[in-house]
Amino acid sequence: MASADRRAPGSGQRPAAAQTQKVSGRVLDEAGNAIVGASVREKGGKRGTATDAEGKFTLQVKPGATIIITAIGLESQELAAGSAGSLDVHMKGHNAALNEVVVTALGIRREKSQLTYSTQQVKGDALTATKETGVLNALAGKVSGVQITSSSGQPGASSRIVIRGTSSLQGNNEALIVLDGVPINNAQNGNAAGVATTPTTSSPSSSVGGTSRLSDIDPSTIESINVLKGSAASALYGSNAARGVVLITTKTGSLDKKPTVTLNSQYSFENPILPEMQTRYALGDSGYKYFDGDINKGSTVWGPPIDSLVKVGIVKYNKNPMKAFFTTGHSYTNTVSVGGGAEKSSYFFSYSNLSQNGIVPTTTFKRNAMFAKFTNRITDQITATLQLNYTLSNNHSIPEGYDLTDPLWTVYTSPASWNPLPYVDASGNQRVFRFSRNNPYWDLYNVYNNGKTSRFIPVFTLNYRPTTWLSFTERVGADTYSQQADYYEAPSNVLGTVGAVAQLSTNYRQVNHDLIGQFNKQFGDFAVNFLGRE
Structure with missing residues (x-):
């Protein structure tokens, strides 16, 4: 007569299902660049990690758990671990200007707020x-x-x-x-x-x-x-x-x-951008004395009107000196x-x-x-x-x-x-x-x-x-x-x-x-x- 097995169900055998699952993935920004140092943690749990230089992470979580991903200057995300256990996360920047990330002393990045x-x-x-x-x-x-x-x-x-x-x-x-x-x-x-x-x-x-x-x-x-x-x-x-x-x-x-x-x-x-200058009167003085600048020299520019000298052929040159030089x-x-x-x-x-x-x-x-x-x-x-x-x-x-x-x-x-x-x-x-x-x-x-x-x-x-x-x-x-x-x-x-x-x-x-x-x-x-x- 066969004896009954009195062991509790599952006693001495492998569990029917694993108690944790491995979740891996990569965290990227909107441009597809890796985010270094982003925080990845299990919601309601104590497990957590951070992304490496390539934006990659690996974390053990409870089956069906939700993970929370946060990074400075980016909107946090909550995602279900899923059955596949592999995630690629694209994070968006904050719309609020107060959360802008800036470079501070010694090249360290901080949130502006x-x-x-x-x-x-x-x-x-x-x-x-x-x-x-x-x-x-x-x-x-x-x-x-x-x-x-x-x-x-x-x-x-x-x-x-x-x-x-x-x-x-x-x-x-x-x-x-x-x-x-x-x-x-x-x-x-x-x-x-x-x-x-x-x-x-x-x-x-x-x-x-x-x-x-x-x-x-x-x-x-x-x-x-x-x-x-x-x-x-x-x-x-x-x-x-x-x-x-x-x-x-x-x-x-x-x-x-x-x-x-x-x-x-x-x-x-x-x-x-040049200042205005008078170009009506020739080199000279008192409104009638004219200096040609070669034989007769002077520093005052209040001689006869240039137009009158041009008409009689005394002056053949009439240009704004600043416009001619620059x-x-x-x-x-x-x-x-x-x-x-x-x-x-x-x-x-x-x-x-x-x-x-x-x-x-x-x-x-x-x-x-x-x-x-x-x-x-x-x-x-x-x-x-x-x-x-x-x-x-x-x-x-x-x-x-x-x-x-x-x-x-x-x-x-x-x-x-x-x-x-x-x-x-x-x-x-x-x-x-x-x-x-x-x-x-x-x-x-x-x-x-x-x-x-x-x-x-x-x-x-x-x-x-x-x-x-x-x-x-x-x-x-x-x-x-x-x-x-x-x-x-x-x-x-x-x-x-x-x-x-x-x-x-x-x-x-x-x-x-x-x-x-x-x-x-x-x-x-x-x-x-x-x-x-x-």
């Missing part, structure tokens, strides 16, 4: 749309409380940025410039005229404007710019950032993306870039060529810029990024400001009845309509400054993330450039100067190193964030 200080962001597309050749000039009018001024209208002319007004009467008031977490130099240099000792009869030594070094950065490589205005935002950069910080974030490639080649050509032109400026920019990535790495390369001719004849600025950034996920916890920025620029400029060798000084006071060309006579002496002023066209070809700059900015970043709530970042960056400025001033028979030749060589090097630790952990409804820097 969580910040305790003021910051404004400008996207790279907005910068290139202005057709400006310099980064600072492209920022003009886009950030409140920021004043950007250019030293002159010459190509490559230096610009300065002041945030929330002047804070020092004698010291430096310009903001600190930070490129991908590394402070870089934005000094104005390239002026060798101050080295020259030119004996003159009536004028100070020549003043030739320089170029601010931020002009070496190609605007097409910039992803975004954040302007930090509060003292709390700049505390980690020390006293140099007391006047505010301009954070520049460069572009990067994308994981698992085929190479994308982008070609871009820009052309722009500019014409000067030309239409042209800027050509050609850029080619390649971006993409594989399973564990991404890359972005860019080359840009700029050629600019100014509204003042002979003035030019040329720049060749090369940029490369490569990111590789060495392990699941370690990611390395290497970027290189190299620029070679040349500029040709003329004297500016209060100086008798500045051609504009003469152009703005020239009579409409005197032809300045040719600027020398048969004996090789200058033709001038008055004494103590060079011919403006003679100045163009005989008093100038040539500058050549080679700049290299390498940055290496190593990120180690042992857990989802703890990370360490090691960053080493350098800013080096060498510059050669040559000033030339020919002897002037008008001013009585003997001429001058001067050379100024500048070599600059700055190395920065940061070790940053971040602690970000959620305790129930509370989040704890900690940042340390060495």
Whole structure:
């Protein structure tokens, strides 16, 4: 007689169904780029993880559970784990401006609503749309409380940025410039005229404007710019950032993306806005005295009416001297870039060529810029990024400001009845309509400054993330450039100067190193964030 089996159902046997299931997938943004560090957790449970450098995650959850995916600046999503256990999630950005993600000090991203200080962001597309050749000039009018001024209208002319007004009467008031977490130099240099000792009869030594070094950065490589205005935002950069910080974030490639080649050509032109001047009366005085500017010279332009002199053939030239002197400026920019990535790495390369001719004849600025950034996920916890920025620029400029060798000084006071060309006579002496002023066209070809700059900015970043709530970042960056400025001033028979030749060589090097630790952990409804820097 068979005995009955008295074991409880399932005793000593495998369970009828697994108690957990494995869920894996990938979290992407709307453009298909991987989202690193997104939080993935089981709803109502304690299990959770974070996406890796490729946006991938793996999590054990209860069968039929719901998972919640959150990321800074993106709308959270709740999804059923499903029976297949594989998910591809595309997250959308917040519509609310308060949840905008911005880059803060040391290149750390935070939601704008969580910040305790003021910051404004400008996207790279907005910068290139202005057709400006310099980064600072492209920022003009886009950030409140920021004043950007250019030293002159010459190509490559230096610009300065002041945030929330002047804070020092004698010291430096310009903001600190930070490129991908590394402070870089934005000094104005390239002026060798101050080295020259030119004996003159009536004028100070020549003043030739320089170029601010931020002009070496190609605007097409910039992803975004954040302007930090509060003292709390700049505390980690020390006293140099007391006047505010301009954070520049460069572009990067994308994981698992085929190479994308982008070609871009820009052309722009500019014409000067000129003040009104009287062109009715000829060179002369008292309304009837006429000076031809060759035999009879003078500085007053209140002679007889020009029309009356033209009718009798005394005057054959009648042109507005400013309109005759200035030309239409042209800027050509050609850029080619390649971006993409594989399973564990991404890359972005860019080359840009700029050629600019100014509204003042002979003035030019040329720049060749090369940029490369490569990111590789060495392990699941370690990611390395290497970027290189190299620029070679040349500029040709003329004297500016209060100086008798500045051609504009003469152009703005020239009579409409005197032809300045040719600027020398048969004996090789200058033709001038008055004494103590060079011919403006003679100045163009005989008093100038040539500058050549080679700049290299390498940055290496190593990120180690042992857990989802703890990370360490090691960053080493350098800013080096060498510059050669040559000033030339020919002897002037008008001013009585003997001429001058001067050379100024500048070599600059700055190395920065940061070790940053971040602690970000959620305790129930509370989040704890900690940042340390060495």
